[in-house]
Amino acid sequence: MLEVKDLIVNYGVIQALKGISFEVNEGEVIALIGANGAGKTTTLQTISGMLQPTSGSVLLEGTDITKVPGHKIVSMGLAHVPEGRRVFAGLTVLENLKMGAYTRSNKKEIEDAFERVYESFPRLKERQNQLAGTLSGGEQQMLAMGRALMSQPRIILMDEPSMGLSPIYVEEIFNIIQSISKAGTTVLLVEQNAKKALAIADRAYVLETGNIVLSGNANELMNDDSIKKAYLGE
Amino acid sequence: MGFLTYLINGLSLGSVYALIALGYTMVYGIAKMLNFAHGDVIMIGAYMCFMCMSNSGMPAIVSIVIAIVCCTALGMVIEKIAYKPLRKATNLAVLITAIGVSYFLQNMALMIFGSNPVSFTSVISWEGISLAGGNLKIAGNTIVTIITCILIMIALVWFVKNTKPGQAMRAVSEDRDAATLMGINVNATISLTFAIGSGLAAIAGALLCSSYPSLTPYTGSMPGIKAFTAAVFGGIGSIPGALIGGLLLGVIEILARAYISSQLADAIVFAVLIIVLLVKPTGILGKQIKEKV
Numbered sequence: 001m002l003e004v005k006d007l008i009v010n011y012g013v014i015q016a017l018k019g020i021s022f023e024v025n026e027g028e029v030i031a032l033i034g035a036n037g038a039g040k041t042t043t044l045q046t047i048s049g050m051l052q053p054t055s056g057s058v059l060l061e062g063t064d065i066t067k068v069p070g071h072k073i074v075s076m077g078l079a080h081v082p083e084g085r086r087v088f089a090g091l092t093v094l095e096n097l098k099m100g101a102y103t104r105s106n107k108k109e110i111e112d113a114f115e116r117v118y119e120s121f122p123r124l125k126e127r128q129n130q131l132a133g134t135l136s137g138g139e140q141q142m143l144a145m146g147r148a149l150m151s152q153p154r155i156i157l158m159d160e161p162s163m164g165l166s167p168i169y170v171e172e173i174f175n176i177i178q179s180i181s182k183a184g185t186t187v188l189l190v191e192q193n194a195k196k197a198l199a200i201a202d203r204a205y206v207l208e209t210g211n212i213v214l215s216g217n218a219n220e221l222m223n224d225d226s227i228k229k230a231y232l233g234e
Numbered sequence: 235m236g237f238l239t240y241l242i243n244g245l246s247l248g249s250v251y252a253l254i255a256l257g258y259t260m261v262y263g264i265a266k267m268l269n270f271a272h273g274d275v276i277m278i279g280a281y282m283c284f285m286c287m288s289n290s291g292m293p294a295i296v297s298i299v300i301a302i303v304c305c306t307a308l309g310m311v312i313e314k315i316a317y318k319p320l321r322k323a324t325n326l327a328v329l330i331t332a333i334g335v336s337y338f339l340q341n342m343a344l345m346i347f348g349s350n351p352v353s354f355t356s357v358i359s360w361e362g363i364s365l366a367g368g369n370l371k372i373a374g375n376t377i378v379t380i381i382t383c384i385l386i387m388i389a390l391v392w393f394v395k396n397t398k399p400g401q402a403m404r405a406v407s408e409d410r411d412a413a414t415l416m417g418i419n420v421n422a423t424i425s426l427t428f429a430i431g432s433g434l435a436a437i438a439g440a441l442l443c444s445s446y447p448s449l450t451p452y453t454g455s456m457p458g459i460k461a462f463t464a465a466v467f468g469g470i471g472s473i474p475g476a477l478i479g480g481l482l483l484g485v486i487e488i489l490a491r492a493y494i495s496s497q498l499a500d501a502i503v504f505a506v507l508i509i510v511l512l513v514k515p516t517g518i519l520g521k522q523i524k525e526k527v
Contacts, residue, residue, distance in 0.1 A: 050411060074417035082415060088408040099405050102398070103417035151417065 001026045001155055001186050002047070002078075007056035009042050016042040018210040019056065024155065029177070029187040031197035031218065033231060034207035040190040041083050043207070044157045047188075048080040049073045060155070075103040079153035083160050083190075085144040089133030093124055096132050096143055100150030109152070116183075117146040120176060138169030145176065155186040162193050174200055194231035198222045206231075238370060240492045241485060246376040246445065248484020249383030253438035254461030255468070255476035256390065257431030263407040263471035264427045267325070270332040271312060272435060273458015274339035277451060279305040279436030280443045281347055284354050294357040301436040309432025310425050318421065336455070343451035351450045354443035379441045386434065387477050394473065399426055407471065460487075460500075463507050469520030478518055 002024040009017040017039045024030045032040050045051045047058050049070030057066045060078055068076070079100075088096050097117060101110045118125040121142045127135065132143055141161055148156055158177065162170040170193070178200050181187050191197035198204055198218045206214040206227065214221065221227050254276060261269045279301045286297035316335050320328050360374030394400035402423045405413040410420050442457060443449050460483060468479025486506055491499040510517065 048415065050414065069419075070414040071417050071419045074415065080415050082412060086409050086412040086415075088405060088412065090408055091404060095401075095404075099401065099413075099416045099418075102401065102405075147416070 001028075001061060002188065003059040004043070004047065005057045005059070007043070007046060007058070008054045009039075009046050009051060010054045016210055017046070017053070020207070020210070020212045021056075022205050022212060022215065024186060024188050026154075026186055027181075027184070028202045029181045029189060029200055031194075031201035031204040032188065032190045032207060033192070033194040033197055033204060035230075036192070037209070038207040039210045040207055041159055044080060044159050044188070044190055048078060048157060050080075074151050074153075077154040078157070079148035079151050079155075080157040081144045081148045081159060081161060083163070085137075085140045087132040087135075087140050087143050087147070089131065091132055092129050093132055093135070093143055094128040096147050097124070097128075097150050100147035103151055110150075113150045113152055117149050120149070120179060121146050138165050138172070141165060141169070141173055142176070145173075145180075149180070149185075153185060155188065156180065157188045157190075159190045160192060161189070162191065162196065170196065194227070195222075236492075239372075240488050242372055242376055242380075244485030244488035245481055246379045246484070247488060248464075248481035249379045250438050250442045250445075250480075251457065251461045251464045251484050252383055252477045252480025253386065253434050253441070254457060255465040255480045256387075256473065257435050257438075258462050258465040259468075259470050259472060259476040260403075260427050260431050262465070264403055265313075265317070265424045267317065267328045268332060268462070269317075269428075269431075270329070270458070270462075271316075271335035271339055272431065273454040273456075273461070274336050274343075275305050275309060275312075275432050275435040275454070276439040276442065276457060277343060277449075277454030278308060278339060279432075279439035280354065280449050280453060281343060282436065283357065283440045284352060284443070284449060287357070288352075288355055294359070298357060298437065298440050301440060302433045305436035305439075306429045306433040309428040309435070312432075313425055313428040318424075340451050340455070347451060349450065351448040354447040354449045356444035356447065357440050358444055373445075375441075375445050379445065382437065382441065383477075383480075386437070387473070390430075391473055399423070403427060456500075460503065463504065466517055467507055467510055469517030472517075472519045475517060475519035 005021050006019045007017050008019050020043065032043060034040050042051065046053050049068055053066065057064055060076055065073055065076065088099060097114065101113055104110055123139060124143060124146050132140065135143060161173050165173065174196050177187060177189065189197055189201065198221055201218040203216065204218045204221050205212050257272045258269065261267065282301035282304045283297045286292045286300050287294060312335055316331050317328060320331060356375055358374045358378045362372050362374040362377060364371050394403055402418045405416060405418055406420050406423045414420055461480065464479035464483040465476050467483060468475030483503060487499050487503050490502040494502060
């Protein structure tokens, strides 16, 4: 589904990614875990075309999308829920969702997408005429996810969806991610909450200062001593 | 009747300010920059219109259309050459570049058209109407200017609200990166914004010079600054704000000129701006959304 090969990304003189490779297979939930500054967000931003890598490549369903500009990637079936939610604060919930379907023109498909999103996030329907900036953090996260789903992606990248949320919302967000996956969308999840991420992921990659240091089955990683110590606080 | 005449003239001048202010406010809202060359695009538009009408004898409407096309293209070219390479630069660099572009346009006009004022023939040949038994005369220029401004404003609000490019503009003005993630081409959207703003500047130029017919390469700079003031006054980034700011500014200027002092009129206009900003720093319709985290 998604293949990242020897990706190197530089910010000026700082090398944020030092040649990472990984793949995401169709239907999987893949977790990318690691500390602050490990390069998780950089990885997602490079995949979705917001950043240009120095070298390496990104393949989406076999097509090289490394040089494809960011705005063209959505219509290829990849959606990205950015870090910090980034909802359009001055637009209503409804308008935000419409923005998510920007690349689609088939009215019927857009209506279907609305139905599906409202089904997964009933609260968004209740608040559809409210300005997005007035929603609570958890609701904004739901909106950001719903907005990404409006493009009906085959793969969705999520950057720290649980960041800054109350425990109840964290629980809910992870449940939603699971149901998105069950509905057939492949998920690449970046999280600092390693415990939760490993609990719902099939496989995981551990990123440390721009390198993948560990990878494997999520269950195995959860029982790995070094992971327990560094990321699970046990 | 004197007061009513002044008021109507003020609304007419204000309509022109509003049209120009639209260019400032849209570009600010979407590209997050102050395009100080905008006033000079008006001047170029007016010269284009003048050349077509007075030098080539084309009908007024054709001349205006040509001026609109030229200014639209000019706006897009300026954006592409001068501002696009600075997309990630500091605001100050962009601002200085905009001032540079402004001087460039003025001096280019000086080279081509010379510094002597030319007498602009009004694009509106209609004499106007006479009300209250001839006591209240409203010039055709005035009426057409006000109506044009209102129609454009309605069209623009509709465009931004209901069309796909309009949607893209709103998204880009809210959050550029998030807009890209939605599949919106940010560069194309910014370019479109400059195109619309500059096209409107051409109309504003033709209407302004129809009421105030002396045209020089510096004609655009003062109305440009006043329209910028109007945009800030109404709340920069807001389209209805540009209308309200423009109309208020026009009316204040004309009334101040009539009743207080014609020398002090401009000073009064800017004094009002300062007071408004002291009381409400975001302008009359300025957005102030508190975001929850």
